[in-house]
Every structure is written in C-alpha cells, then in structure tokens.
Amino acid sequence: xxxxxxxxxxxxxxxxxxxxxxxxxxxxxxxxxxxxxxxxxxxxxxxxxxxxxxxxxxxxxxxxxxxxxxxxxxxxxxxxxxxxxxxxxxxxxxxxxxxxxxxxxxxxxxxxxxxxxxxx
Amino acid sequence: xxxxxxxxxxxxxxxxxxxxxxxxxxxxxxxxxxxxxxxxxxxxxxxxxxxxxxxxxxxxxxxxxxxxxxxxxxxxxxxxxxxxxxxxxxxxxxxxxxxxxxxxxxxxxxxx
Numbered sequence: 001x002x003x004x005x006x007x008x009x010x011x012x013x014x015x016x017x018x019x020x021x022x023x024x025x026x027x028x029x030x031x032x033x034x035x036x037x038x039x040x041x042x043x044x045x046x047x048x049x050x051x052x053x054x055x056x057x058x059x060x061x062x063x064x065x066x067x068x069x070x071x072x073x074x075x076x077x078x079x080x081x082x083x084x085x086x087x088x089x090x091x092x093x094x095x096x097x098x099x100x101x102x103x104x105x106x107x108x109x110x111x112x113x114x115x116x117x118x119x120x
Numbered sequence: 121x122x123x124x125x126x127x128x129x130x131x132x133x134x135x136x137x138x139x140x141x142x143x144x145x146x147x148x149x150x151x152x153x154x155x156x157x158x159x160x161x162x163x164x165x166x167x168x169x170x171x172x173x174x175x176x177x178x179x180x181x182x183x184x185x186x187x188x189x190x191x192x193x194x195x196x197x198x199x200x201x202x203x204x205x206x207x208x209x210x211x212x213x214x215x216x217x218x219x220x221x222x223x224x225x226x227x228x229x230x231x232x
Contacts, residue, residue, distance in 0.1 A: 004161075033218060042122070042207045042222030043162065056219060091161065095218045109152070109218040111161040 004112035006092050012118045013082055019077045023116045025094030032075050033109060034067055035091040043091055043111075049075060082119045089114040121145050123210050123223040131229045137196050140226045144189040151184055151191040152209040152220055155202075162207060166193065188190030195228070203230045 005024045013019050025032050035043035046065070047066050051072035058100045064082075069075040079086055093109040132138055140227040142151060149170045154162035168184035168191060181194045195202055205227045209220030 030121075031217060033193065034132050040225070042209070042225050045219050045221065048217065050217075093218065097217075107218070107221070108164040108167055111154075113161050 004092055004094050004110050006090075006112040006115050008111060008115055010116050010118075012120060015084060015119055016025040016081055018078065018080045019082060019117065020076055021090055021092075021117075022079070023075045023094075023112060024093030024109060025074070025092070026077055026096070029094035029096040029110075030072065031067055031095045031097070031109075033093040034075070034077050034097075035111075036094065037114070038087075046077075046090075074110075081115075084119045087117055087119045089116050122221060123208055125208060125223040126225045127226060128224070129227040129229070131231060132198050134198060134200060134230055134232055136198055137194070138198060138202075138228060140193040140195070140206050140228070142191045142193070142206075142223050144151075144210050144212070146189065146210070148184075148186065148189050148191075148210050148212060149214045151182075152210065152211070152218070153180075153182060153191075153193050153209045154222075155204045156207065158185070158203040160222040163188045167205075198228075198230050200230050200232065203228055 007022045032049045034046040037043045046058050046061050047067050049069040052069050064080045067077045091111050091114045093111045095107050095109040123142050126141045151168045153166040156162040166182045202216045205225045207225050208223040
C-alpha cells in the first residue's frame with residue numbers, strides 16, 4: 001500500500017458543470033477526511049467519515065457539495081454547479097485510531113497528493 | 121478560529137536552528153504539525169496530545185503549553201530538506217479525531 005491516492009490530480013471545468021473526485025485511503029484506515037486548500041493558506045476542513053458514516057460536515061460546505069463513502073472504503077466528493085470560488089486543491093486524508101488506546105486518541109493523518117480544481 | 125503561527129517566514133543557513141510557534145484562542149486537545157513542500161501533500165511530523173504524550177520524528181521536537189493554548193516546533197541543525205511550509209493543526213473538540221483547524225503557515229527556507 002503506497003498511501004492515500006486521489007484521482008484525478010488535476011481538473012479544469014467550466015463554471016456550472018459538475019465534478020467528482022475520488023479518494024482511496026490507506027486500506028486499514030477507518031477515518032477519512034476531506035480538506036480544501038487555497039494558495040498560501042492551510043487546509044480547511046470540509047467533512048469527515050468514520051467507516052461509511054459521515055459524522056461531520058463543515059458549515060462552509062454548501063448544498064452543492066456532497067460526499068460519500070460507500071462500504072467504508074473509497075470516498076467521492078462531488079461539486080455540483082461549480083463556481084469560480086470552488087477553485088482550490090482538494091485534499092483527502094485518512095487515519096486509524098489505535099484499538100489499544102483506552103480512548104480513541106488523536107493519531108497521525110496521512111494526506112493524499114490532492115486534486116487541483118480550476119473552474120473557468 | 122484559525123490558530124496564528126509565527127513567524128510567517130524565515131530564512132536560515134544550513135545547520136541553524138528554528139522555532140515555529142502556534143497560538144490558539146480555543147482550548148486545545150491536541151496539536152498536529154505538518155510540513156508541505158510546493159505542489160505536494162502535507163507530511164505528518166509530530167502530534168502533541170493533551171496530557172503530554174507525543175508522537176513524531178526523532179530529529180524534530182515540540183512543546184505544548186495547554187494552559188496558554190500554544191505549541192512550538194523546534195528544528196535543530198536544519199538541513200536543506202527542511203525547507204517548506206509548516207502548518208500546525210489544532211483539535212479543539214475533544215473527540216479525539218483528526219478534524220483539524222490549520223494555522224496560517226510558516227514558510228521556512230534553508231540555504232546552503
């Protein structure tokens with residue numbers, strides 16, 4: 001397993017079109033995160049899955065954004081009716097809390113290379 | 121609210137030391153440090169947990185002041201490979217997940 005992989009790496013789309021990105025996490029990782037990063041800024045949280053359950057969505061995520069993680073494996077992020085402000089790097093990360101910890105403490109999250117979206 | 125990092129940018133000669141600070145206005149349960157090179161994914165460096173536990177790389181150390189909601193990353197004897205932008209990510213919910221609020225970033229440039 002070579003880490004978190006994302007597809008495509010680059011996407012150019014016209015305003016108003018729909019786009020879908022895919023993320024394949026590290027195989028044994030049950031947590032999966034989507035972040036968005038614009039130039040010169042840190043990643044910004046979008047949404048989070050534990051297995052197949054979407055546990056949290058950022059208030060910044062409009063109704064045009066939807067994410068799924070069927071069967072708790074890969075995840076897709078869809079943006080409908082894209083706008084120029086959606087142009088950004090979309091990053092996926094995965095993690096696996098240790099089952100031996102008394103509580104599920106934080107652990108390291110591994111990021112994919114991201115999908116760079118340009119809306120023209 | 122986004123944690124604030126300082127300095128925003130620093131240039132060092134190879135072999136010099138650097139300290140990067142991260143300050144939050146919210147109570148912190150953990151602080152995660154990442155390094156990102158241009159066009160690449162953020163790479164995990166260090167995690168500091170409330171209560172003092174740390175996980176990370178051998179050549180990088182960090183501190184976590186829970187009372188002040190601050191963390192500092194220490195890079196000693198810097199190497200050319202240390203160049204990149206460093207981000208702290210903070211977890212404030214207490215749920216023990218990796219939903220992080222990332223800081224403003226510190227660009228580190230190491231010159232020979």
